[in-house]
Amino acid sequence: MKPDDTDLAEMQQPDAAAIPGMDGDGSHEEPRMSEAEEARAERLDEDDRLKPEFVEAVREALVDEHGDVRDLVEPLHPADIADLFEILPREDRPALARGISDLMSGEVISELNDYVRDDLLESLPPDAIAEIAEQLETDDAVALIEDMGAREQAAVLAEMELEDRAAIESALSFPEESAGRLMQRDLVAVPEHITVGDLIDYMRDNGDLTTEFWEVFVVDPAHRPVGTCQLSWILRCPRAIPISDIMKREQTLLPADMDQEEVALRFQKYALISAAVVDKAGRLIGQVTADDIVHIIQEEANEDTLLLSGAGEGDINEPIRTSYSQRVRWLVANLGTALVASLIIAAFGAAIEKLVALAVLMPVVASIGGNAGTQTMAVSVRALAMNQLTRSNTRRVIWREMRVALLNGVTVAALIGGATAMIFTPMLGVVIASAVVINIITAGMAGVLVPVIFDRLDQDPAVASSVFVTMITDSMGFFAFLGLAVASGLVG
Amino acid sequence: MKPDDTDLAEMQQPDAAAIPGMDGDGSHEEPRMSEAEEARAERLDEDDRLKPEFVEAVREALVDEHGDVRDLVEPLHPADIADLFEILPREDRPALARGISDLMSGEVISELNDYVRDDLLESLPPDAIAEIAEQLETDDAVALIEDMGAREQAAVLAEMELEDRAAIESALSFPEESAGRLMQRDLVAVPEHITVGDLIDYMRDNGDLTTEFWEVFVVDPAHRPVGTCQLSWILRCPRAIPISDIMKREQTLLPADMDQEEVALRFQKYALISAAVVDKAGRLIGQVTADDIVHIIQEEANEDTLLLSGAGEGDINEPIRTSYSQRVRWLVANLGTALVASLIIAAFGAAIEKLVALAVLMPVVASIGGNAGTQTMAVSVRALAMNQLTRSNTRRVIWREMRVALLNGVTVAALIGGATAMIFTPMLGVVIASAVVINIITAGMAGVLVPVIFDRLDQDPAVASSVFVTMITDSMGFFAFLGLAVASGLVG
Incomplete structure (x- = not known):
């Protein structure tokens, strides 16, 4: 049987929605929602986030002996159930998992945030984890067990069927974050x-x-x-x-x-x-x-x-001790670079004692330079990641950033120089304006060169560029401003 | 005819690659490269980037009257041709476009960076642009002409066939960056x-x-x-x-x-x-x-x-004046916030004159706070973008960040406090340690609250959070350190 063409609509035309025959049974119904859509609308806001009232209702159902949390959660998509776990406080999660055990499909598990998932899995015996892993595609099953300790991993694998187990073991033989771990083995x-x-x-x-x-x-x-x-x-x-x-x-x-x-x-x-x-x-x-x-x-x-901001993986679900150890190392590194700046200031201690306005204005020069450096660095790190900044055009990009820096420098220098000249002395205005121009140009140079050098050394430019760029702009900011103030005879 | 099962391999098994019958004709050939693969390998490095030597060869062919640039470029994928345009200096691009005119497919055009594309299109008459647009899917055609001036857009649309034109006009009736602009109208x-x-x-x-x-x-x-x-x-x-x-x-x-x-x-x-x-x-x-x-x-x-770094769109191909105007506004805003910090320092001018060590150390407190604030802010902006930080868990996330901040603060304070106590005086060590703890906790609070407040006000938290967080951490850094120094009687 060949179908009537008017029965099949293909929308090459902007007005294809009005193809004759599609309205054939004459029913001009109003848009209506299915039951499932209604249930979803009750639970999710217009941005597809779980409503706070719904989350509250789930929490109440969890403490209420007669509350039926399963009825509440059942209409949700597995991805939304995973969101619900993440939004609930840690102590409520095991109770929810028990309350909706038949809804805890592989899809829910694979959508869970890594930390939340590992936390939940810790409470489960190996055979229960093996059962979940067998429901999943290879890539999701690998994600489930790749972060486990060797002994727990072996215990789970031992509980799995030979075929699934072989697939997972083979995937685990590829490096982490490689195509071999990502791939699914099922294909045609x-x-x-x-x-x-x-x-x-x-x-x-x-x-x-x-x-x-x-x-x-x-x-x-x-x-x-x-x-x-x-x-x-x-x-x-x-x-x-x-x-x-x-x-x-x-x-x-x-x-x-x-x-x-x-x-x-x-x-x-x-x-x-x-x-x-x-x-x-x-x-x-x-x-x-x-x-x-x-x-x-x-x-x-x-x-x-x-990484650029030094926040490690920056996951709001990671354990506090992980956040602490990932962030504190950058703060300590920052302490080191700040001390370099302090040494430079200390060298000009006598000048500051004579003219306290220098102490008042010097953070401005450093701050503007830091900001300009961060801008250029963000642009360069992105261009490197996208393969847009390569050996073929590095020189051109540096020259481009120099010109942007010059324009920015002159504008900001005019503003701060003018204001300083009016409030303090014209000479101090000239000094701060020159220091700002020097520092913004230095920032532009460092903002491209530091990430590019890390990239050439096969290091991830996002990881440590920030610390170096800030050190360079802070030091140059204080040095240029205080040095020029002394050289100009302002504090003579 | 039903095919022999051994002729069709489906890889459910890790060792499916060895399915019997697949090796049926006994030819155990060595891996070999097709001609196309060889041509690609000559032109691209292992990271899929165009080799500098190849780019140089293209530039030489462009100036050499007898150079055949088309032969060089022909084996490239359209996406690589687009990359080649981006990597070449601006002045060489029109010559390349002329040299490979028959390779300039809609696919190449739609893969081009927006700025590079608009620049190239400016040299083309409306009917040539219309011809390119007609080759593209609706979404790519819309991307091609949506940034044009109203008059040029009308000129191009006037040259298009009625059907394509109607599709594009209808897409343009939807808001920028909406599903209506992204969609293709062809479907089944x-x-x-x-x-x-x-x-x-x-x-x-x-x-x-x-x-x-x-x-x-x-x-x-x-x-x-x-x-x-x-x-x-x-x-x-x-x-x-x-x-x-x-x-x-x-x-x-x-x-x-x-x-x-x-x-x-x-x-x-x-x-x-x-x-x-x-x-x-x-x-x-x-x-x-x-x-x-x-x-x-x-x-x-x-x-x-x-956006977090204040670099606007941050594209290395955008015109310098665009980069300038997008970045300078944040530098000027930063100037404003730096002046707030200066006012606070100025209020403590007398103390600094008496004890110049205060001027030497105060940037350390501000810098550490700024860094800690940026870390928390990056985490919060990401969690908001991923719908992980919602009304239901804001309070919990703030409490979490407070605890991380306390740990970070105590660690960094112990280091800087100890060093200061040894180099200067124990009392100054206590003062700077307390100021660092106060500022890191303030930074943690501001790093969550500022983005959350912008989000509640329906503003993009990535846009302006940085300026506010930095202002808060700078001001609090100087105020806490200098204020505590005075309050503790250090500067009598």
Whole structure:
């Protein structure tokens, strides 16, 4: 049976929504909400966040012996259940897990924040964890157990079925945060010579195939990828067409040991939906899909913000001692750099005693320089991460930042110099204006060079650039201002 | 014909690569590279960046009358050609565009950085731009012309075919950075009552259908979405099964005016590959796919880093005057906040004149506080962006940050206090230690509260939090240290 064209609407046209026949049964209903939508609307606000009243209701149900927390939580999507766990205070989480045990699907577990999840898992025996892991795709199962201690990991793996266990052990053999850990091993791979019809029949006949795929990978006899084929192309071709006629030969292959940040960049650059992961011999061993990459990109981009500010992983769910140890090291490093600045000030102690206005104004010069340095540094770190700042254009970018710095410096110097000249003396105005220009230009230079040097040394530029740039701008700020004040004879 | 099972390999098993039959023709070839791969390897380094030597070769070919730049560039992927434009100095770009005019596909154009693209387009007449826009999907075409002046935009639209023009005009009617601008209008929508067989026949018969889809949307007679169906499900079901039996009713609908940041969060939270965009009446008007979202997530996450540092859009390709105007405003704001700190110092001028050690040490207290404030602020801004910090847990997060601040404060205070006591006087050590603890705790409080307050006021917390937090930590640093020095009788 060939369907009537008017029954099938394809929206190439802006007004396709009004295709005749789609309104065929004449029912011009008002927009209505399904029951599930209504239940969701009661629980989530317009920004898709759980409403405080709902969270409160759950907490009350948890303490009330007759409260049925399961009824409250049941309409939520697994991702929202995971959010609920994160928002609840730590002490309420085990009670919630008990109250909704049948809703604790693998999907909920894999959506949980790492810290919240590990915390919950600690209360579970290995066989319960193994049972959860078996429900998950390989990549999620790996994420579940990769942070466990070796002994606990072994105990969980021992409880798993051989097949799942082998898959996880193999994934764990790849480096952390690599394509090999990210990939799922379930995929559909076919030889070049089959036809569209063969492929469809094969898929219809094999009920245990994965459904999580968006492309079919075409492989040679040695199982090396030779092309990919979007499902939409397969659906649109007559049965007799060979797969090799419709596949795309050019494809992005991900070596299993490629870092996940690189994987994410490839997905972004080439707008991929899925990509093949290959082993050292070039054989297809898994696939990475765009929905997993979305998490990675968010993670990596946030990582840079947090690293730049010295906040470590910066997760509000991490244990206090982790936050403390990650942050305090940068504060101590900052203490060291601040002491360098103090030494410079101390060298000019006599000048300050004579002219206390120097002490009043010197933090301004340092602060403006620090701010300008942070701006340039953020731009450079991002450009490095996005592969936009490379050896080919480093000099051009530095020259660009110098010109921006000069413009910024002159503007800010005019303002602070003018104000200082009016309130104190014209000479002090000239001194502070010159110091500001010098410091902003220094900041621009340091803001590009420090991250670039870290990158050339194969260090993550987001990690330590901040400390160095601040040290440079603080020291230069105090030195230029106090030095010029002395050199100009102001405190002579 | 039913294919032989051994011909079709599906990799559920870790060792599936060795499935018998796949090696059937006995050819154990060594891994080899195709010609295209070789050409790429010559041009790109292992991090997928264009090699400096290649970029240099292109520049030489551009000045050499006999150089054939097209031969050099031809093996590159469109995304790499776009990278090449970005890496070349501005003055070389028009020559490259002329030299490879037949390679300047819509894909290259849509991958170009906004500034580089607008710059190139300025040299083209409206009909040439219209021709490029017509090659693109609606969302890319909209991105191409949305930043043009009204008059140029009208000129380009006037040159386009009616159909494409209507699609773009309709997209432009939605707010900037909304789902309506992001969506593509080409999709496949079908009524509930058809079968898998009907759908496949329909797609085979309609050659002009889009191929860029991963799910089929099922709609009711009023064209409102009632469910979605992954292509893999369709491929695996017998022809007689009704679509309504295999579709998933629960789906994430995106209102056309939803902000792209919210859209990206939905894709991430619910691990979507594509999602339906609906108008105010709930009718399906387009789809957003994960490959587009990958860009948005990167953009939005970077935006926060750059905004926090006051670097505006922070693109190394933006014109210098844009960088200048975006950055100088924050430097001027910073000047204002630095002056508040100066006023506080000025109030203690007499004390500093008597004890110049105060001037030497006071920047340390302010700097440590600023650093601690930035750490907490980065964590809070991220948690707000990820919907992890909500009304339900604000108080808990503040309490958490207070405890981290106390630990950090005590550690840093012990170090600086001890050193000061040894070098200067024990009393000055006590004073600076107390000031550091006070300032780090203040920083922790401000680092959470300032972003949360901006968020409650519906302002982007990444934009202005930095200025306020720095002002608070600078002022409190100087005030606590100098005030305690006076109160303790140190400067008699």
